Amino acid sequence: MPEIPPGLSLRERKKFETHRTLARAAVRLVAEHGLDKVTVDDIAAAAGVSVRTFFNYFASKDDAVVIAYPDRDERTVAVVEALLAAPPEVSTMRALLDALDDDFSRIEENREEWLARMSIFEQNLHLVSRMMVAQAESERQLVEAIARRSGCDAQKDFYPMLLFSLLGAGMSAAIRRWHALGGHGSLRELLNEAMDAVANGLPEPH
Template sequence: MPEPVKGLRERKRLETHRALATTAVRLVAERGLDQVTVEDISAAAGVSPRTFFNYFASKEDAVVIAHADTADRTQRTIDKFLAAPKEVSTPRAFVNALKEDFAQVDENREEWLGRMKAIQENPTLHSRAVTMNHDAVAPLIEAIAHRTGVDPQAGLYPTLLLSTLGGAVNAVLMLWYRHDGRVSALDLLDDAVETLLAGFPEPGGRAR
């Protein structure tokens, strides 16, 4: 059966966003942020600047925002997290819910190396990335609070867990980047979570 028109349009929208995002990352990684214009990105992606601005407010956003459906992806992560069996610890359930999206770092190695290189070299991109992620914070805290039965406003655990796991994700990405993407980001994430769940033991087994 043919795909509904709405579905086809949505798929085209997502594909165009991805084409612009990957093109922006490639050009900025090659030339530097200041040497790339919206016109350069549009031409290389085969669209007009007008079309570009239907998807992004700036070239910086095109580098940082990998997917058009970021909010939907956050909601899917929350849904998977809340559907995890109760016998799975909350930190592990949260990380498991992240894995499908996190796997794309390994699957799209060159794109993510280029994106991270650009962010490392341009403080404005780093600030934009932090701002973009901010919108996901409140719903994720609410989800952790719901699963653990904690008041999201008064309880420390939901915010502390999200901050801790967010720090682990950032550390994993930085290590993956330093290894030029030649190690598995997913494996590094598993190692990071196991270290946290083990109580953060010091390397070499040195006593506290």
């Protein structure tokens, strides 16, 4: 998929580009020097913007590392719509994987940035918690969409959250495996392999 989503106005395109420039600069500097040794001033200077502009996009340097893209809300809406529009004969798990395909394409197309980001996460575990907080609203919407598609109640039934949690675990395992392999191979194939194993009851390896 293109780095900048189609259909944006010139102003929106510039905001998207600035966000991405800051996020990439943050990841590069932190990967090179360590999180504690990088300041907001450093990131802003590397991105060619003022500190004031930095804070128009991020609340902290942690957020600049964690929040890679500015269109999280729009992507969540697109994933929900794709999930709910999937043919009924397609399993909910497969429909959700297909709906997330563009997100994994973004990661693979920005391989070096994401490999560096994953290394930073491994060295600064509190950033994983920050990422979970940032994704909380998206998670809620996706769980509700799973419930709608499967005819469940997101508040009362176990299935929607369980499926989402299984997918999250599969995504985490696939990304960590991809990172361990140095980004070689297809991240999406690793995810498919992980979720196929889950769908088949996670059989013992021979």
